[in-house]
Amino acid sequence: MSFGDPSPFAECVRAAGAVLIVQVTDLDEARQAVDLGADVIVAQGTESGGHGARQGRSTLPFVPVVVDLAAPVPVLAAGGIADGRGVAAALALGAAGALVGTRFQATTEALVDPSTAKAIVEGHGGDTERNRVLDIARGSRWPSKYTARTLGHPYLDRWRGREAELAGDPRARQDYQRDVAQGNIPSLPVWAGEAIDLIKDLPSAADLVATLAAQAEDALTRAGRR
Structure with missing residues (x-):
């Protein structure tokens, strides 16, 4: 859930046996997500495509603050992530993973014009x-x-x-x-x-996931050698 008060819907999600994922764009929203008992929190930076906060914060400084606030709830980083280097950066910030949006619009299965x-x-x-x-x-x-x-x-x-x-x-x-x-x-x-500059082709979603994972592994390995 995102862009509004998730409180009226949280119990419905749980009653359906679904994972409660709440996207947040500021710390007030992050605190509310924690108080609601969100299973996963998505920290969205202003670099993201589509809707987001008018006066939000960039992904790099926002994600680790949400990670610290929400612990031990897993946090996904969103906004400006379009390749494996971005995924690696999200992991380095303490996120459990990344929510990638624009990059997946440019795949063969994407339901876009x-x-x-x-x-x-x-x-x-x-x-x-x-x-x-x-x-x-x-x-x-x-x-x-x-x-x-x-x-x-x-x-x-x-x-x-x-x-x-x-x-x-x-x-x-x-x-x-x-x-x-x-x-x-x-x-x-x-x-x-x-991060649209990093998108140069139209792979299948499966191939893209494999590429992101390989790139992230390479980036983390390089960082570990320094």
């Missing part, structure tokens, strides 16, 4: 930015605490820095829906994290 996978493979971290523009234009009612990191988009260029104006302009939102219907703009934003 081919244009999304292509944009991710060709994109750069500097092309991503956190914004609320596309949520507002799509009529997606996310709390103001959360923004979404996406690749560039025509409406983002048009409305950057004018979120309140866009929210109060129903005609602009209608124009967005019309442009989507006419195929003038993509139907969905390309949610992508800052």
Whole structure:
């Protein structure tokens, strides 16, 4: 669970016999997850693609703080991890593992439009930015605490820095829906994290997992020799 108060749902998850995994974007959320008895906590840094905290913290300093706060609950690091070196870094920070998002959008099994996978493979971290523009234009009612990191988009260029104006302009939102219907703009934003530069191919998910594990092992071995 993520992006909101997990309290009303925690018991339902447990009653279903499922593992209670709670993603957190700040220390208040992390404390709440611990108090709820989360089985696993995901510490999401601001480098992550898609939705996350508007005023969060970077993965590198955030993860070890959550690890210390949550111990002995296992913590997964999320945000800016797209290869085995990132996984190794997460382990070095004390995390039990990594939650990898954007990298798995660029796999053969990913349920995304081919244009999304292509944009991710060709994109750069500097092309991503956190914004609320596309949520507002799509009529997606996310709390103001959360923004979404996406690749560039025509409406983002048009409305950057004018979120309140866009929210109060129903005609602009209608124009967005019309442009989507006419195929003038993509139907969905390309949610992508800052580590997108590391994504250069479209492997199968199984091959990617094996590659991540091998790269992480190599990185940890190299670090151990120094």
